Amino acid sequence: MNEPVFWLDDKAIPFRDGQTVMTAVTAAGHYIPHLCHHPDLTPHGSCRLCIVQIDGRIRAACTTPAQANMKVTFDTTLLNQQRRQIVELLFAEGNHLCPSCEVSGNCQLQALAYDLGMTHSEFAPLYPQRETDGSHPDIFVDQDRCIFCELCTRSARELDQKNIFGISGRGSHTYLLAHSDSGKLGDTALTETDRAAHICPVGCLLPRNGNYQIPIGERLYDAQPIHIRGNHRPDDGEFTP
Amino acid sequence: MKRSQPDQPDTSQATGLLSRCTPRHEWNADLASQWLQQRFGRPWKRADLLQALIVIQHHFGSVTPVAQQWLAHHCQTDRAEIRALIHFYHFLEEDDPLPLRIRFASNIIEQHQGLQALLEQLQHSVHQHARVSKTACIGLSDQGPAALVNGFPLTHLNARRIEAIAEKLQQQVPLQEWPAEWFRVEENVRVAGPLLSFHPDPGNFIPNIRARDPHAIINEIKTAGLRGRGGAGFPTGVKWEHCAATPAPQRYVVCNADEGEPGTFKDRVLLQRHADAVFCGMALCGHAIGARHGIVYLRGEYLFLFAPLQQRLQHWRTQQWLGDHFDIEIHLGAGAYVCGEETALLESVEGKRGIPRVKPPFPVQHGLFGMPTVVNNVETFAAAAWIAEQGADAFRQSGTPQSAGTHVHSVSGDCAKPGIYELPFGTPLDQLLTLCGATDCVLVQVGGPSGVMVDSSGFQQPLAHESMSPGGSIMVFDHSRAHLDIARNFTAFFKDESCGFCTPCRAGCQILQRDLQQPSHRIDTQALRQLAQLVNDTSHCGLGQTAGRPVLFWLDREHP
């Protein structure tokens, strides 16, 4: 029996029932830019980097169920420009000073910026005022770099079976919260060995140990771009420098 | 039927309903328990948290840290979870309250009516007695400038009225002793068609429909060609059919009375005058799809309708028009436009932040608490009840083949007779403009900020789904209004109301709003156009997908 396929530009992508465009494309060995998607977690659809065009409408590949013979437009000048602009929006709405950032070279946001050809941000920065939280012995929180992807909230709930992180506020006041009466991460049940402690794609949730151990020039995305290496962290067990 | 009259003697305090006459108290856990018991009439749980917060806020003026701790303990959660809700809904607050909280409606209509001067006048005279700020449209654009005081509407504001209000505040006169006429909410029905003349007798209606075959009801709604009145125009019969066809132990009927689209107030008037018709429509849907639970999601801005609607439902129960077969409860919103989006609304009913879900699955498959759910607009339910009583053929007598029936328009802005106009679908816009006395009309915003801006080249167009989807709001602007000011006001609205879930809307609206504030000659129109298009194209829900429109309409007209 023939396996059903859909089309990613001119490539035939086989898929199984229940797969999304993202999971099928990834399984077929191709890369769609993304930040909030993780193969072990429920799809989220918030970063909007995985935009593709289906039937003339732009949709997120990570939340769109695969369907037989569907035509998915992926690699166009306009879509690539829009992906780059979405990354630029993320830079503009946080406070990202890459040269002084612990995760520079290991950061998925920065790696995608390179990959999508971002040379500067078209958008003047918004300079938000956000808090840091140093209450936890092993994990430091620097919200200036949070992109609200909720990988931390989902991994804590789904993989660690704990309620540690959440997102609150709304719109321009959106912020990361720690689920405790004090609102401090140190008062939650997060431990250094939790998956949630090692999933942040940027430099917002920082393990206190291990930073700067890999010299600049040998970090994750120094050698290979993210569309080849994939979305990883040095401490996710899949990286050898 | 009984109409809501805010100036009637108030009996609601005794029944535990949220009323203007509720005095503010210092935090007291025993009182809190008692009021929550009265509100729910049963033990309450985590899913009731948002409703509980609204009750606490109403009685104590805010949800202070002690109150948060108490609630967290009751729901076996942490304070962060409570604060996450408070920080999402505009009307919930955690700071020590002042005796009064006043919010001025700040839609473009009120802005043009001089809201800023009134707000500043009040702010200067009463800062120690009241916290004064702005909020989005409160559904009173036909009788503004308007404001909410402790959640209850003050209409027809002007400098003299503000002076009088300041005096009451300085003398610390309690709210229940303020003149009732200040709180009068007019219906302003200018043209009534079949729907606004419809007063079904539930005593006949309910037994009649319960004797009918559910499939036949759905077929009749389909034959009538009824399409949703909440903006998108989805065929109502098809929606009900899908919901009925999804196997499940339980189903829900939800009435979307969030009416957040600025300039819209038709649902308010329907709930003021035709609550029975709306409840009949919900009961009809319940019978057709096999649901026993109905929920009205009433926007927080319409708190003044909560007590009369609750009392009406109580009457329905005593008459056994509601009961084990089908019952209706009211959930209040708390100031969040995005909660009008059907899946955000369901999240809010579940007591969470109103973040739109991923679709598919659609609510008819996976809705409230995961059960198949029909979400329809207030007017849609009233029209469905009308069809059940008068028949599909009668319904199709008016309107166009693709847009059957009549539609209720809320008209505001630069016209002699703002208010409510019920007209057949297909009526040309300029006919409505003549009716409302818009003699010097340059621009018309059809369907609110998320709709379309029309200039004289489009005035001949019919108001129908197949041309410009009318939504419910018509805002009229004369030659004295600057298009850029309108675009600024609408863009600021979207920025304030973005839920913050997805990047393009959350970050994009902030940048659109900021860059639009510049003097017009300094605006980089090409960059702005690109960003507005990006927000529209790539956002997760309907809010972001239309948030760039005001900018684009302004650019198209003034910088083509």
Ligand SMILES: Cc1cc2nc3c(=O)[nH]c(=O)nc-3n(C[C@H](O)[C@H](O)[C@H](O)COP(=O)(O)O)c2cc1C
């Ligand atoms: C941001 C946003 C706000 C909305 N607000 C409302 C509203 O206040 N009332 C309403 O009936 N529909 C609103 N809608 C549309 C609803 O999602 C939904 O389509 C509607 O309630 C379905 O009812 P209908 O088929 O009867 O129109 C809104 C949609 C979006 C995207």
Ligand code: SF4
């Ligand atoms: S988190 Fe990434 S993008 Fe942000 S400053 Fe650090 S390296 Fe740069």
Ligand code: SF4
């Ligand atoms: S802390 Fe990191 S993982 Fe969590 S939402 Fe922010 S960016 Fe995402």
Ligand code: SF4
């Ligand atoms: S488009 Fe705006 S309102 Fe809708 S999910 Fe995204 S951020 Fe929230």
